[in-house]
Amino acid sequence: GTLLQTHIGSVAFALQKEGGHSASAKDSAFLGVSLVEHGKKEFSFPVIRAKKVTSRNTNVPRIRAQTVAAPVETKDAPASKKTDRKGNVIITGASSGLGLATAKALGESGKWHIIMACRDFLKAERMARSVGIPKENYSVMHLDLASLESVRQFADNFRRSGRPLDVLVCNAAIYLPTAKLPTYTAEGFELSVGTNHLGHFLLSRLLLEDLKTSDFNSKRVIIVGSITGNTNTLAGNVPPKANLGDLRGLAGGLNGVNISPMIDGGEFDGAKAYKDSKVCNMLTMQEFHRRYHEETGITFASLYPGCIATTGLFREHIPLFRLLFPPFQKYITKGFVSEEEAGKRLAQVVSNPSLTKSGVYWSWNNNSGSFENQLSEEASDPEKAKKLWEISEKLVGLA
Ligand code: LMG
Ligand code: NDP
């Protein structure tokens, strides 16, 4: 397993590219929702609980009005040393899969307050309850990464909540493997790269200012990467392979109008766009490290949590793929991990005192031990990272 995931040179796969039917995005999430009140246990600091602003009536459609985070609970605790207070972590896309499992793992520890940054407020609230995160340990805030306006509003709303920011986890992603034609974000960027990379790029740049002012003992920015963006692995050699080329499509605005919707300027391919976006995520983490680690002390990290073949990421894939992929990963590649296990891994990168090294891409071996993994040549190219950073800055309006 580990061997396969590390250095296997170019393996040529002749996977037939085939027109699958887009599966409907089925959301079975409502099943098993428990509305049982979770433990009312309060934490030991003196806490001022302001009246909750949010209505719990799930029929109320005024979602945007509910985006203010619950008030800070620890600020007025006189005896709280900086290492004593709960950490505040923003997790994007915490309403399903890896993000939800991570929120659950951290929420159960009692040491964290999780800000679930989600595009579907009601789903996030429902999912948080269904996995039993104690309600004093999370709040939900609206964030649609496919809109830079929404990203800016989120950053403003978060700042207005008065809550310090200690850790940011860029986790949300979309994967559109069966799309024949490109679709676009609010600002007109191809949707996969626009959401997975550009949305998170702006978010993390804006929130860096908040992280800088936090007094927490270990501040971190974590950007979820993947093995499939790394062509130094077998999985990264399954076509279509990630390749940013000279970034000409990105530089042209990725809008599919007079320029290609693909970063490298090629024909649209949804699976490639996803893998390219993951390369961007891993390059961005390293560029953050080079620019800001020394000055700020913030840890920047990425990871491959394992193949979580059961998540919503594959919702757009053809039904046959969704049927075969989990057993294939379980019994053939042995790269399969459960959502729960993957959530524990990401939670380690958030909170484990031994995982503070910056600029690292973490992976886990079969005994679930973490190790610093090697990125592919492209995903560790400092010149590409710098160029990506500068072009992305222009596209999101920071430069
Ligand atoms: C393409 O779809 C998209 O068209 C393209 O747009 C892009 O998204 C691309 O990479 C992304 O995907 C490809 C997809 C569609 O093909 C697959 O899904 C390939 C199969 C992937 C995994 C399933 C393997 C099945 C193996 C059986 C395992 C069953 C579990 C048994 C467990 C018990 C074990 C004891 O194409 C299709 O879906 C069409 C046909 C699907 C049939 C697949 C048959 C091909 C199998 C080839 C490899 C088999 C495994 C090789 C592993 C080698 C290990 C030694
Ligand atoms: P899921 O689809 O289960 O989770 C993705 C989350 O992103 C969902 O909560 C989704 O929201 C959210 N999201 C999608 N678009 C937006 C948007 N525009 N704004 C805000 N949130 C959005 O997939 P996974 O849990 O598998 O994926 C999580 C991360 O793990 C991704 O970064 C992925 O690349 C990475 N990863 C996954 C692997 C796997 O095998 N599954 C392997 C390696 C890495 P909603 O709930 O509303 O749909």
Ligand code: PMR
């Ligand atoms: Mg892959 C060592 C084996 C390994 C691992 C760890 C993964 C992970 N995959 C492996 C091998 C193979 N895959 C092989 C041999 C094949 C050919 C049959 C194969 C195929 C395949 C497909 C069609 N795999 C896929 C797909 C997808 O559509 C997924 C994808 O590329 O999403 C971008 C995927 C994945 N394989 C993985 C992982 C982690 C994924 C999905 C998620 C991701 O990278 O985020």
